[in-house]
Amino acid sequence: MQRLVQLALDLFDPPPASAGATAPVSPPATPKSGPKVPLPRQGRSGGATENIAEAVPAAPVAPLVPTAPVADPPAARTPAMHTPGVPLPSLLSPAEFRHPQANREVLLGDAVVGYALTRARRRTIGFTVGADGLAVRAPSWVTLSAVDAALREKADWILRKLSEARERQQRMEGGRIVWAHGAVLPYLGEPLTVVLDPSHGFTGKGGALVSAAPASPPQEPGAAAPEGAAPTEARSLHIGLPHSASPAQIRDAVQAWLMRDARRHFTARLDHFAPLLGVRWASLRLSSAQTRWGSAKADGSIRLNWRLLHYRPAIIDYVVAHELAHLRVMDHSPRFWDTVATVVPDYAQLRSHLREEPAPLW
Template identity: 70%
Template sequence: MAGKGLDVHKLVQLALDFFDPPAAAPQPAQTGVFAPDEPPAPAGSAQAAPEKIASVPPAPAPPAVPLPSLLAPAEFRHPRANREVLLGEAVVAYALQRARRRSIGFTVGPDGLSVRAPSWVTLSGVDAALREKSGWILRKLSEARERQQRVEGGRIAWADGAVLPYLGAPLRVVLDPSHGFSGKGGALVPAAGPAGAGDGCSTGPTGLGLHIGLPRSAGPAQIRDAVQAWLMRDARRHFTARLEHFAPLLGVRWTSLRLSNANTRWGSAKADGSIRLNWRLLHYPPAIIDYVVAHELAHLRVMDHSPRFWDTVATVVPDYAALRDHLRDEPAPLW
């Protein structure tokens, strides 16, 4: 009976081993990175090692992109646009004008893209030419938009304490009704400057100050007109002095000076010696003004923009190229 009992115990142990096998040998720890032909083991298996995978820091999520930027393409629209084309991912609405010319010409300005094309070129041909130059066009349109945004950001808010550039430095407007009126119209009274200065500006820790004889209740239009009147008088004084300085150096004679208010042109010269200069040049540093004055006087010797003309300018303003770029890249403030 003892032998039979032993056999029974062996049978019970074999049955237990069959239904409850011994624990599997430990597996190497997982790193969370798997070879392409070895996919991760299913969850719950001995190879999954979830505690090791969880210890690997997750990859940083990409920055969120606003939904409108994903859906709406960039758009550049000329105010007089009569046709539009898709350049890359940007919609460009341009002003198309037919002209008597041999080739297609396009210009990017503050308003956007303008195209002049011969009458025999089809509309699809015009669009194809724009697509061919799409990189240049989009870059120039973006630069023009950024420039316009800078201009809008520098718009002058006409009130007591308004700040505007004068000869490249900040000029603060001060409403000062205690001053008497002087000058044409009597709207603007220069503040007392340093002894003997007589230039209409006072210096102090906050820079230049321009005192105008208006009550503090004056409206924006009154303040703007008073400041403009003073600037135009000062521009004539400053420009005249620089014309008299550069004319002998260039061997030319100027006959008259007129102030202009153009938005896109800084000066002009005629063969009879008459000069036109934009009074808004007074916003820029003196070196910029000198470049424009010398530029117009040089036209009294060379009435074009040939190499000989630029050589003439360089005799009195050697760094004219850098000054010209500064004038082009830094817009005057909006009034």
């Protein structure tokens, strides 16, 4: 029995530093990350474009001061590190988080974390937890063991953020829209049912929004309606397609309608907030970006993501006001946020909701 335990421990203990051949760490493709601190970037017109919120929120980069420079130890393969004090049974079936471009792994607590390591010209070790997992950027002179030590120092934070990112992705997958007759998607924060209606005039190219007559909430037979109960309104989008239409045809028809309605809604809100902020906007373009909700340039051009139509009007108003405020302040200084607050006082709560509640997957 003692020999069996010793063999099991040998499987998880790293080999001596002298074993294996030296191999440089190849930088992977630039990993996706979650939302970064928005910084202005120069646009073609000389203005600044910026990111106000990410579709896939993530933890910010956390820099750590590296250890003294020493050469990387030779290694044929980078093994998972055995964390002292972790019981053997938890090592036999650990949880696993793996970045798509992972080229290194480490054992943090009872979880194996495969991360994407990139060597960069910088003075500190930085890491980002995003939708894809953990990405690490480190100076070329920092050893692999020093990188792993830095990650183990922040293990609790990293594992918590990785778990949150995984749970968020699972929620998004659970809310994926199934394109068929009767599909339900959020529209201005309320459910909208897709109805395939061949009698509709715009076959496959649009739809008509239909609101049913207000109805009282469903009740048990014989039960009296609760006092003060507000009636509910069911809304449906009638698309001129037969019931034999493919999921792609249904999706494209719904998207075409949503994009037209988004332009109408966004234009009205831009016209509402621009005079209040003392600015003039010049043009509106709809965006299908996966990583940003809107942007603005100094020449007055505005870009807004049509998927914002999934959210309730107050959240859309925050994004519209945010972009218009950049026509006065092209950064995210306190003066900028004070400008936003003049027209959307509760912008912080709305911004938080936009970050935490993902739009449905299409």
